[in-house]
Each structure stands twice: as structure tokens, then as C-alpha cells.
Amino acid sequence: MWLSLQLATFTTAILILIGTPIAWWLSQTRVRWKPAVQAVVAMPIVLPPTVLGFYLLILLGPDGAIGSWWVQLTGNALTFSFTGLVIASCVYSLPFAVQPIQNAFESLPRQYMERARTLGASRLDAFFSVVVPLSVRGFVSGIVLSFAHTLGEFGVVLMVGGNIPGETRVVSIAIYDHVESLNYAAAHRMSVVLIGFAFVVLATMFVLNRRWGDR
Amino acid sequence: MIHLRHKLMRESFELDVDVEVPNTGITGVFGESGSGKTTLLRCIAGLEQEDGLPVHKRNVGYVFQDPTLFPHLTVRGNIEYGARRATTHRVDSAPVVDMLGIGSLLDRRPDSLSGGEAQRVAIAAALLRSPDIVLMDEPLASLDRRRKDELLPYFDRLHDELAVPVIYVSHDIDEISRLCDHLILLEDGKVSACGDLFDVVSRVDVPMLSGQNAGVVLWATPVSHEDGLTRFDFGDGEIWAPGEFAVGRKPMRLRVAASDVSIARERPAQTTIQNVIRATIEAVHGVNAATALVRLGIGNQDLLAQVTNRSVRRLGLVPGDRVFAQVKSVTVRH
Numbered sequence: 001m002w003l004s005l006q007l008a009t010f011t012t013a014i015l016i017l018i019g020t021p022i023a024w025w026l027s028q029t030r031v032r033w034k035p036a037v038q039a040v041v042a043m044p045i046v047l048p049p050t051v052l053g054f055y056l057l058i059l060l061g062p063d064g065a066i067g068s069w070w071v072q073l074t075g076n077a078l079t080f081s082f083t084g085l086v087i088a089s090c091v092y093s094l095p096f097a098v099q100p101i102q103n104a105f106e107s108l109p110r111q112y113m114e115r116a117r118t119l120g121a122s123r124l125d126a127f128f129s130v131v132v133p134l135s136v137r138g139f140v141s142g143i144v145l146s147f148a149h150t151l152g153e154f155g156v157v158l159m160v161g162g163n164i165p166g167e168t169r170v171v172s173i174a175i176y177d178h179v180e181s182l183n184y185a186a187a188h189r190m191s192v193v194l195i196g197f198a199f200v201v202l203a204t205m206f207v208l209n210r211r212w213g214d215r
Numbered sequence: 216m217i218h219l220r221h222k223l224m225r226e227s228f229e230l231d232v233d234v235e236v237p238n239t240g241i242t243g244v245f246g247e248s249g250s251g252k253t254t255l256l257r258c259i260a261g262l263e264q265e266d267g268l269p270v271h272k273r274n275v276g277y278v279f280q281d282p283t284l285f286p287h288l289t290v291r292g293n294i295e296y297g298a299r300r301a302t303t304h305r306v307d308s309a310p311v312v313d314m315l316g317i318g319s320l321l322d323r324r325p326d327s328l329s330g331g332e333a334q335r336v337a338i339a340a341a342l343l344r345s346p347d348i349v350l351m352d353e354p355l356a357s358l359d360r361r362r363k364d365e366l367l368p369y370f371d372r373l374h375d376e377l378a379v380p381v382i383y384v385s386h387d388i389d390e391i392s393r394l395c396d397h398l399i400l401l402e403d404g405k406v407s408a409c410g411d412l413f414d415v416v417s418r419v420d421v422p423m424l425s426g427q428n429a430g431v432v433l434w435a436t437p438v439s440h441e442d443g444l445t446r447f448d449f450g451d452g453e454i455w456a457p458g459e460f461a462v463g464r465k466p467m468r469l470r471v472a473a474s475d476v477s478i479a480r481e482r483p484a485q486t487t488i489q490n491v492i493r494a495t496i497e498a499v500h501g502v503n504a505a506t507a508l509v510r511l512g513i514g515n516q517d518l519l520a521q522v523t524n525r526s527v528r529r530l531g532l533v534p535g536d537r538v539f540a541q542v543k544s545v546t547v548r549h
Contacts, residue, residue: 111279114277115277118344119341120302134286
């Protein structure tokens, strides 16, 4: 359980850092191949986790493009490690971070940015002083969704991380194990916690959204 | 002088402006919608093309047509946004807040303000940036008549108290006549006339000013009150306008639309029209098949009268004739 929370926290933090620029670029660009980029970002939503996991396994493996480079750098393999899981989760949950943030950026009237610029703010300054505070709802949605989605992932974890206690054995895998070994009591305990968690998080998000929507 | 030089090609539109405006007072940019007024302002601010000096280094104050304040900041936060980023501090907050009457609004949220209040806050924000030039894009156009009347006196104060040059875009000739000192006429992205307001506004050779916008701005001194009217002296004539204006030596602006002026050969004996002024015909300009504009000299100032060509023929009006101008209505700048 603790491992799952750790994984979700790391993944969410990284996703906000890399997802925000992607979302901003997607919301501003007028290039013709924007739909192609959007499709790539959104693909994890529709692909079976096994397909994603399979290619990530190859890519992150000791002979893969990223994996071999990582081995050279650190001496450890990425597959079946916590770090590998974080990378895989980032790919898997990317659309859940990018899309709500992108929607928030797109719904912001252009004039806010222009006004900030004429009042002496550089692009970056205007982004942090005007765009970000006015897109809080998008950020909250992005954080909640990517956190919850990472917590619940199963297929990709199994393919890339396997089932190593303390390293890659996240809660969804643990539940699967308990069910397989007919230990239903333990499976219930974990599952109920996850259901409760999902409900509380989503309800909180909707309440916050409604309150901010009124303002 | 400020040299404005902007060229922009768009699919169905071309802006090509090369003009000098004085670096004091308010310069009006007058044109119909689609003439490129807003595009010109956006070019000056750097919002239209991304090459050249970036927007935030141009030191312009921009007042948009819709007063978009930042909703996540208070009024105070909004007016301080530009001030905190200003490179030079030439404008103090207190007099600006006072001039625009927003002192009591400082702790309010933008969404609790009326359109007029929000626009005043937006203007304060633009001024406190200590800009080299203020650009105003039809700041009154999104307001209804009542809010507009409420806001206009603040613009009068801006006009009287502001040291920084302003470029003021509008399609309302009354607004321009009231507020501006200089005038640029923009037609299809090109400057068709520019110069001192009093000269340009009474030109009859520009199509935009020979139709319903035809008229003059008089420079007149209020001298006395009677029956709720004020007598103004101008040229070698006098004109009465409703309202009691402070009598003094300070001349005020009166706008007289050409459609409110008619001409009589003899002094009308019984008429409800208050103002009958002796004038000399200086010129008769045919505008179209039906109408003409007659320029009437009254001392050193002119009136324009919009009359039919038929009347011109029937009365045999020619330059040099002494006639009576009947003025039906006058707009006074308060």
C-alpha cells in the first residue's frame, strides 16, 4: 500500500512538471501536426495496458534504448525496479494529467495573457502570475486523476515491474495475489480501502470544482 | 512627435500606416469597423506580430474594449500588477486612484464591479505601469448609454490631468470630439486625414466626415446664464446651450453636427430655434446628388450646414452671401 502511494506521488509530481509545458504547447500551437501529438499523448487511454507494458518492457529492458543507457549510467536495470515503474507510470498516466490542464488553458480568454503582457509581464511571468492561478481547477483535476489512475494501474506494472515485495509489488498486484491464493479477507481489506479512497478523492474534487465554479 | 509606422498584411486586409502624432494630449483614431483601428493599436503594442521588441518591453498602457481584469486578484492586486513590473516609476498610485474614483473599490473582487467601475480600474492599472504611451481601444463601446455618461467625466479628467500621450480609438465622432486634441482618420487600413482635431473634424473632402458624421467642434467661452441655458461666445457670434456651465474665461468645446444646422436668407421671425447666428457662406460642397455641405464663417470659426442641393439652388446660395445659420442642437463637453 505504502509503495503504491509513493509511486503515485512521484508519478504525479513528474507528470505535472512535464505535462504542463505539453498542455500549454498544445493549447497555443496552430501547427498542422497538432492532432498527431494529441493522439500520441492520448493513446494510453485506449491501448490495452499489456501492449503498452510490452513495449515499455522492451524499451526499458537492459537491451532497450532507454534501459541500456540507464544501465551504463547507474549499473542497474530499469525493468523490475521502482524507478522503471515510475517511468512506465508516467507514460501510462500522461493523458490524465495533460488533458484537464490543456482544457483549462484553452478555456482561458486570450486577453488575460495579452493584458498581462502589456502590463509588463514576460511570457513566463504572465504564465505563472495569471495563467496558472486561473487554471487551478485544471491542475487539481490533472493531479487527482493521474494520482488515482497510477494507484489503480495493474497491467503495465505487472509487465514492467513484476511482483517484487517492497520494490514493485503495488497494491493492485497484491490484491491479485491474495485473490489467486484464495485469501479473500486480505483482498477485501485492500479493496475496500481503495474504493473508499477513490470515492473521497473524486467527491472532494467535484466539491472543489463546484465551489470554484461559483466564484 | 511620436512616429507610428506599421505595415501588416492579412488575407483580406492590409494595414499601412506611417504617421506622426504629437507626444502630448489625446490623439483620436476614428474609423468605421473593419478600418483597422484595433489592429493599429495592437501593432503599436506588439500584440499582432511576434517579431521585434517583445510586448512587455514596449512600455505601453493598453486599455481593452472589454475591461478584462484578472479575476483571481482584488482591485488593488489588479492595479498593482503593472506598477510592480514597471521599469520607471513616474506615476504615483494615490492621485490616479483619486482621479478615477476607485478608492472605495480597492478591496473588492473584479466580478463584483459594474462595467464602468471595471473599466476605470483597468485604466488605473494601465496608467500605473508608468507607460510612455497609453492605447485605448474603444473603452466606452461595451458600456450602455448610462454607464458611458457616468464614465465620460473621468475621461475629461484624464484629458486635463494626464501628462502621458494617449491614442484613443473610437467609431463615435461625439466621443472623439469631446476628448481628443488630434485626429487620425483611418479608412481601409490607411490614414486618410490627420492633424488638429478642430481642423480635421470639419473637413468635407473626406467621405467618412461628409455623411452623418459631418459637423464642427467650436471653441467657445461660457459668459452668462439665463432660463437654464448658458450663453457661449465664439468667433463673432454667440450660441445658447441647455445646462448651466461655469462662467469664466476658460473656453469649452461645443460640437455642432451639420445635420442640426439649417440656413435662412432672412432672420426667421417666429421660430422655436434658440440659436440664429449671422454668418457668411465660405463654400458649398456637393456631397451627393441630393445633399450639400455649406461652410459658414462666423468670425474666425466655422459651422457646417447639411442642406439639400435643391435648397442651395432655390435660395441661390453662393460663397460671400450673408445668411442666418439656425442651430437646432449643441453638445457641450461638460
